[in-house]
Amino acid sequence: MDKPSEQESRERQRAAASAGRAAGYCWVRFGDRRQHCTAPPDHPGKHYDKFVRATLRALAEATAPKAQARGSAR
Template sequence: MTSTAPLLLRLQEAETSAGRAAGYCWLAHPDGGRFCSLPPGHDGDHVDVFRGRASPTAATGTRWREDVRR
């Protein structure tokens, strides 16, 4: 039996690469399942305009700030 960890890691890296290649910031939301869909290098909050919208016609979805704790 083989581990699926390498496969899951490759899938995650592929998803991140695809999001960035499409022109998105693609920073992952701390709770998972959402990614910033603003252009790279934007100012202010991160926003996933595709997921987390209050309704299908809402302009924005989930909004969050990057964790600056170190």
């Protein structure tokens, strides 16, 4: 049997990964909190998160089409 929910989450992850890489990040998941690596794509050493909280925000903004349509929305 197919699991649509699983496939959907997979595609979501894929979209999130491409968004993070488009922003210039390594974006590998690591740690217990499944954080994304915000180091440069070809960085040496372990994966790490520069922003921690900011990472989630940046990801949300990157995946939000409205944010790109209008740069300055206050």
